[in-house]
Amino acid sequence: MNAILTLLPRYKKQLIAPSLVLLLTIVLDSANPFLNRMIIDDAIPQRNLSLLLKILFGLLAITAGRALFGFYKEYTFDRIGVLLYRDLKDQLFTHLQSLHFQYFDNISTGELMSRLGEDLENIWRSVSFGFRLLVEQALYFLIGLTVLSLINLPLTLIILAVMSPIAYIALRFEKKIDQNFGEISDLTAELHTTAQENIAGVRLVKAFARERFEIRKFMSKNQRNYELNNEQATIIAHHFPLIELFTNLAVLVMIALGAGFVARGRMTLGSLAVFTGFIWNLIWPLRELGWLMNTAAQFNASAKKIQAIFDISPQVADAPGLSHHSLSGDVAFEHVYFSYEADSVLNDVSFRAHPGDTVAIMGATGAGKTSLIGLIGRYYTHAKGRILVDGCLTEEIPLDDLRGAMSIVPQDTFLFSESIRNNLTFSRHEASDEELAHALSIACADFVFDLEDGLDTVVGERGVGLSGGQKQRLAIARAILREAPMLILDDATSSLDMETEYQLLKNLKSIQHQRTTFIIAHRISAVKNATTILFMEHGTIVEAGTHEELVALKGKYYEIFREQFHDFDALQEVI
Incomplete structure (x- = not known):
């Protein structure tokens, strides 16, 4: 709610004109009953044609004015609502971009x-229409109540007594509908998640012939969605007709008692006409009360969900007053510990990588390899120890400088649903075609130029239409194109055949002197030329050294080496 309220002052100047028009429209509406009274009490009894024509002209002018002002009012308030919707959406998206990895x-x-x-x-519908209608109906109600009380206070009090149960009905309705909308909002998010995951993974679903299971899962949630919406319809059906009943009963009582007041000479027929006109100033707001409560419940449920996101503060952010850093890629871990929620992930990790070094990281799944390189860019916050880049603590380096000095190929290759050119220039938007071609050549991704549209070929979401190896090579080309001091390859060659991997690593070696490279891999062939190889187990570095040193050590690395190269004697020449 606070996020929405902080945006509203932006539009206070834009709200002045439509608010004045709103008041003017209400004034024009309020003049109608008095003109009707003049017709009944003066023009007709006196057969004053001139007065009648003037009154009719006035009614026509009021009708035209209401139409003109009504158009301006509706358009302007809707436009402000759209602006709020746009700005709130921008603000929410910007806030999401600032949140830490763990949130996602x-x-x-x-x-x-x-x-x-x-x-x-x-929220948009509530602000652009609901709140405006609430203010409008409240003003109509207050004006109507004032005028009716001045015309005939006893009759007004009787009418209010007849309509008083509506307040109780509205409060009961609001309580029930608010809870209902909260449940619908949560379930809608679940439905979106189920549909999004199924569509994103539709190839896996079909490969395992799980279409029926997925359909049943979706239909089960959709059935619950139907039940909640049916419950909402039932709540509305139980309350709205009662509101209609009491408002219609108020009209009936007004006609019966008003006729009695006229018959006894306590009211003129024209005054009864005015009373009849202004009683709708009470009836319509009360009839709209149920709808307004419905809108308010939707707004309240949605605003709570949105505010819950805004209330989350980024766990990783720049400290105030940090100075700009130009980094070269000297990385040092000193007794670093890291836990993810309650689970210990890294324990007493220490190593050093100088600019131009290649550090390879090996280990079983879950050993902490990806977590280790994630700490370099402060994707997560370590619990103990120090992580330094170019001799500075990572906490003392602005995030833009730190992450701007890194280029990463993640485990899960992601390509946007755009052209290959746009996917590559995501890392450096000003890159020329020659630079793109050079990066593609190093990444062994020359296949791009065999495609009909070349760099302008549009790939599907997550690179659908390309093989796993092609996607990885494009991701590597994107990382190379950035020319960052630190290059991180997280299992980036797992989908490549041995020949392509060999050529790619050979190409990378020719540029590795320009940057510090971290390679996470499971193949000996991908890591054996590294400056330093770290072998991890249960979050700890258990072996560190060059390929030759670790083979001579005959420990964990040596066991994997023998598994991947069974004919060990024939490999002595390689060593």
Whole structure:
């Protein structure tokens, strides 16, 4: 809610004109009943045609004015609502970009899409129409109540007594519908997540012939969604007709008692006409009360979800007053410990990589390899120890400088649903075609130029339409293109055949003197030429050295070496 309220002052100048028009429209509406009274009490009894024509002209002018002002009012308030929707969406997306990696580890894409979509749209509708209608109806009610009390206070009090149960009905309705909308909002996020994951993984679903299971899973959630929406319809059906009943009953009582007041001479027929006109100033706000409560419940449920995101502060952020750093890629870990939630991931990790070094990291799945390189860029915050880049603690280096000095190929290759050119220039948007061709050549991705549209070939989401090896080579080319002092390859050659991997690593070696390279791999062939090889087990570096040193050590690395090269005697020449 705070995030929304902080945006509203931006539009206070834009709200002045439509607010004045809103008041003017209400004034024009309020003039109608008095003109009707003049027709009934003066023009018709006196057969004053001139007065009648003037009144009719006035009614026509009021009608035209209401239409003109109504258009301006609706358009302007809707436009402000759209501006708020746009700015709030920008602000939410910007905030999401600032959040730490761990936040995204624990939330689904579908839920975030639901917040950016349906929940923001609920807020937009509430602000652009709901709140404006609330203010408008409140003013109509107050004006109507004042005028009715001045015309005939006893009749007004009786009418209010007849309509008083509506307040209780509205409060009960709001309580029930608010809880219902909260549940619908949560379930909508689950539905989006289920659909998004299924569509993203549709090839896996079909490969395992799990279509029926996925359909049943989706239909089960959708059935619950139907039940909640049906529950909402039931709540509305139980309350709205009662509101209609009491408002209609108020009209009936007003006609019956008003006729009695006229018959006894306590009111003129024209005054009764005014009373009849202004009673709708009470009836319509009360009739709209149920709808407004419905809108308010939607707004409240969605605003809570949106505010919950804004309330999350980035766990990794720049400290104030940091100075710019130009980095060369000298990396040092000193007795570093790291835990993910309650699980210990890294324990007493220490090593040093000088600019131009190649550090290879090996170990079984879950050994902490990816977590280790993630700490260099402060993707996560370590618990103990020191991590230094160019002799400075990573906490003392602005994130833009630190991450700007890194180029990474992650485990899960991701390509945007855009052209190959745009995917490559994501790392350096000003790169020329010659630089793109050079990066593709180093990454052994020359296949791009065999495609019909070359660099302008559009790839599907996550690189659909390309093989796993092609996607990895494009990701490597993207990383090379950045020309960052630190290059991180996280299992980046796992989908390549041995020949392509050999050529790619040979190409990388020709440029590695320009940058510090970290390679996570499971193949000896990918790491044996590294300056330093770190072998990890249960979050600890258990062996460190060159290929020759680790083979001579005959420890963990040596065991994997023998597994991958069974004919050890024939490999002595390689060693």
